[in-house]
Amino acid sequence: xxxxxxxxxxxxxxxxxxxxxxxxxxxxxxxxxSRNYPGVLDRFTLxxxxxxxxxxxxxxxxxxxxxxxxxVVFGPEDEQFHPFRLTGSEGGDEAKPLKMILSDxxxxxxxxxxxxIQELRNEYILYQQKRAGAVNDYRLKFEINTMLSxxxxxxxxxxxxxxxxxxxxxxxxxDMNINKMxxxxxxxxxxxxxxxxxxxxxxxxxxxxxxxxxxxxxxxxSVEDVKLPTWVDGMCMxxxxxxxxxxxxxxxxxxxxxxxxxxxxxxxLAPLLGRPLEAEPIxxxxxxxxxxxxxxxxxxxxxxxxxxxxxxxxxxxxxxxHFNSHHAPIRSALLTDYPWSPRWDxxxxxxxxxxxxxxxxxxxxxxxxxxxx
Amino acid sequence: xxxLPLQKIAISGPTLASLIQxxxxxxxxxxxxxxxxxxxxxxxxxxxxxxxxxxxxxLVATITSFICSGAPHSSFDTxxxxxxxxxxxxxxxxxxxxxxxxxxxxxxxxxxxxVSASLSADPKLSxxxxxxxxxxxSPRVFxxxxxxxxxxxxxxxxTHEYRAYHFSPATETFEPKSxxxxxxxxxxxxxxxxxxxxxxxxxxxxxxxxxSMMQEDIEEERLSVMMQATKDKKELDLMVExxxxxxxxxxxxxxxxxxxAGLEEMYEKMLTKISSLARLVEKSSARVLELENHNSKIRAxxxxxxxxxxx
Numbered sequence: 001x002x003x004x005x006x007x008x009x010x011x012x013x014x015x016x017x018x019x020x021x022x023x024x025x026x027x028x029x030x031x032x033x034s035r036n037y038p039g040v041l042d043r044f045t046l047x048x049x050x051x052x053x054x055x056x057x058x059x060x061x062x063x064x065x066x067x068x069x070x071x072v073v074f075g076p077e078d079e080q081f082h083p084f085r086l087t088g089s090e091g092g093d094e095a096k097p098l099k100m101i102l103s104d105x106x107x108x109x110x111x112x113x114x115x116x117i118q119e120l121r122n123e124y125i126l127y128q129q130k131r132a133g134a135v136n137d138y139r140l141k142f143e144i145n146t147m148l149s150x151x152x153x154x155x156x157x158x159x160x161x162x163x164x165x166x167x168x169x170x171x172x173x174x175d176m177n178i179n180k181m182x183x184x185x186x187x188x189x190x191x192x193x194x195x196x197x198x199x200x201x202x203x204x205x206x207x208x209x210x211x212x213x214x215x216x217x218x219x220x221x222s223v224e225d226v227k228l229p230t231w232v233d234g235m236c237m238x239x240x241x242x243x244x245x246x247x248x249x250x251x252x253x254x255x256x257x258x259x260x261x262x263x264x265x266x267x268x269l270a271p272l273l274g275r276p277l278e279a280e281p282i283x284x285x286x287x288x289x290x291x292x293x294x295x296x297x298x299x300x301x302x303x304x305x306x307x308x309x310x311x312x313x314x315x316x317x318x319x320x321x322h323f324n325s326h327h328a329p330i331r332s333a334l335l336t337d338y339p340w341s342p343r344w345d346x347x348x349x350x351x352x353x354x355x356x357x358x359x360x361x362x363x364x365x366x367x368x369x370x371x372x373x
Numbered sequence: 374x375x376x377l378p379l380q381k382i383a384i385s386g387p388t389l390a391s392l393i394q395x396x397x398x399x400x401x402x403x404x405x406x407x408x409x410x411x412x413x414x415x416x417x418x419x420x421x422x423x424x425x426x427x428x429x430x431x432l433v434a435t436i437t438s439f440i441c442s443g444a445p446h447s448s449f450d451t452x453x454x455x456x457x458x459x460x461x462x463x464x465x466x467x468x469x470x471x472x473x474x475x476x477x478x479x480x481x482x483x484x485x486x487x488v489s490a491s492l493s494a495d496p497k498l499s500x501x502x503x504x505x506x507x508x509x510x511s512p513r514v515f516x517x518x519x520x521x522x523x524x525x526x527x528x529x530x531x532t533h534e535y536r537a538y539h540f541s542p543a544t545e546t547f548e549p550k551s552x553x554x555x556x557x558x559x560x561x562x563x564x565x566x567x568x569x570x571x572x573x574x575x576x577x578x579x580x581x582x583x584x585s586m587m588q589e590d591i592e593e594e595r596l597s598v599m600m601q602a603t604k605d606k607k608e609l610d611l612m613v614e615x616x617x618x619x620x621x622x623x624x625x626x627x628x629x630x631x632x633x634a635g636l637e638e639m640y641e642k643m644l645t646k647i648s649s650l651a652r653l654v655e656k657s658s659a660r661v662l663e664l665e666n667h668n669s670k671i672r673a674x675x676x677x678x679x680x681x682x683x684x
Contacts, residue, residue, distance in 0.1 A: 032476070
């Protein structure tokens with residue numbers, strides 16, 4: 001129904017959660033549990049990032065009883081996860097902040113849901129650690145003992161009927177704030193690179209390794225370009241990580257300095273081609289110049305890779321004067337076969353590209369005329 | 374004995390039906406308390422080995438009644454502690470609780486666990502098991518009701534799902550249990566003893582007072598019994614409205630035929646009384662509904678829900 005909406009008190013708490021939660025949570029599905037107001041949404045499934053995956057929890061409010069705190073139904077595989085108990089058998093004060101949040105619930109306070117989910121997620125981390133600790137595998141026990149003190153590490157035991165039992169680690173790498181290294185950083189969430197280590201239980205395979213970064217980081221640095229050091233048989237994480245971190249750190253520093261190289265390159269093109277029509281100012285990955293060759297004008301779109309200047313920029317030309325049958329401007333294919341050497345200095349790179357553009361203008365004009373016919 | 378396994382949960386068909394009706398007709402999610410008793414059932418093996426092994430007997434929880442206020446989180450506070458002041462029906466015990474959650478997965482929630490844990494851990498709420506001398510049991514039955522998330526195709530079909538759990542205090546886990554719905558019929562004769570009436574017929578200890586009762590016998594009665602009898606008589610007199618028990622005698626013998634008119638008059642009086650009572654109930658129900666609507670409007674205002682009626 002188009003008229004479905006969250007009542008204001010839920011909407012306020014949900015918005016606060018989405019904008020303030022340290023991880024990027026999202027609402028997968030929302031529906032109504034109300035008998036009288038079927039269009040009023042008061043329950044929803046939250047997808048919360050955990051261990052490089054999502055955990056899905058159903059948050060159950062009652063729109064008609066706004067003063068009551070919401071209830072949570074955890075995932076079907078987490079039936080043993082009980083973060084909230086009144087009389088704890090061990091300790092008892094374990095879930096104290098959680099009790100505070102619930103006993104002191106106020107529907108008017110938009111921060112409550114966020115605090116609740118944060119607290120539950122903290123409890124969930126401990127719960128998964130306990131589960132992993134109970135797995136009977138000597139190699140795994142060793143890894144957990146040595147790695148658990150590492151800040152931000154998350155562990156997940158996955159066991160399903162059809163899936164093989166395995167334990168996943170999400171290990172945050174590099175104790176450095178990449179956001180701060182980027183001048184004019186546009187990212188709201190802290191950018192992170194994590195190593196996913198998947199241990200099959202009870203088998204003597206080497207763990208599966210994968211580098212995963214926050215998606216926004218791709219503008220600066222692509223983890224897919226990183227070649228992971230090989231895992232030697234009998235190795236453990238504590239041995240493996242320092243090398244990886246060291247090489248990653250170097251690559252990130254390089255990626256950050258590559259921003260300046262790209263900026264200089266765009267700046268070096270300006271005296272030759274004129275001021276760019278458009279240039280992406282933070283990561284300097286894209287720039288558009290207007291090129292004139294006699295009466296023929298076209299736009300040259302540059303996309304500059306993160307590994308610039310090791311990899312050259314790709315060019316795409318777009319005519320200002322020729323249009324195809326759909327009235328869209330005619331474009332060239334992506335051009336990367338122009339003269340290039342990473343050893344040239346910036347001004348030479350710019351000059352060679354300028355020369356290439358002037359030569360290519362003739363070809364491109366011919367191509368445009370042919371396409372238009 | 375506390376970890377004696379619960380074999381199953383029994384509930385009579387009408388009780389289950391009225392539970393479902395109550396849950397489905399409430400405005401939002403609703404919870405409430407379940408009353409009944411636990412009993413030990415020793416299976417008859419019909420073999421020659423007649424040694425009655427107490428370990429072989431199983432425990433059955435029987436739900437005989439419930440209360441539901443029709444609102445979420447009503448019987449328990451935010452921290453899942455049982456709200457005080459609940460009236461437990463005579464002859465039963467608080468054996469557990471139920472939660473009705475609309476359109477949600479049929480899986481115990483965070484709160485369900487907290488309430489079950491808090492109920493089963495409260496020593497004040499434990500009670501003895503029927504036909505067992507030593508063991509005491511805490512409330513540990515949990516019934517979860519839900520309606521599946523509706524799709525447009527199934528919007529007109531009302532589906533109710535329920536699942537019963539035994540909450541094990543030792544392991545703090547929910548164990549799914551089968552529910553046996555007890556209906557009337559020869560197959561369920563064994564259960565007849567498990568259900569006791571909620572309002573037993575009052576003892577009529579007073580009807581012959583002052584007529585044929587010997588005076589000296591009254592002297593021997595203790596004062597408290599006398600007072601109870603007077604109270605009972607007063608209540609009874611109120612019920613019959615002037616038609617004394619003593620005059621029942623006139624229903625027998627030669628007087629009877631002449632007395633029919635009087636009897637008819639009594640029935641008519643009763644009918645008038647019943648219909649006036651019905652009207653009173655109707656009026657007060659209307660008033661309750663009016664108040665409930667008013668409350669619901671206030672709640673909707675707080676929640677900021679636009680009501681169709683106000684638009």
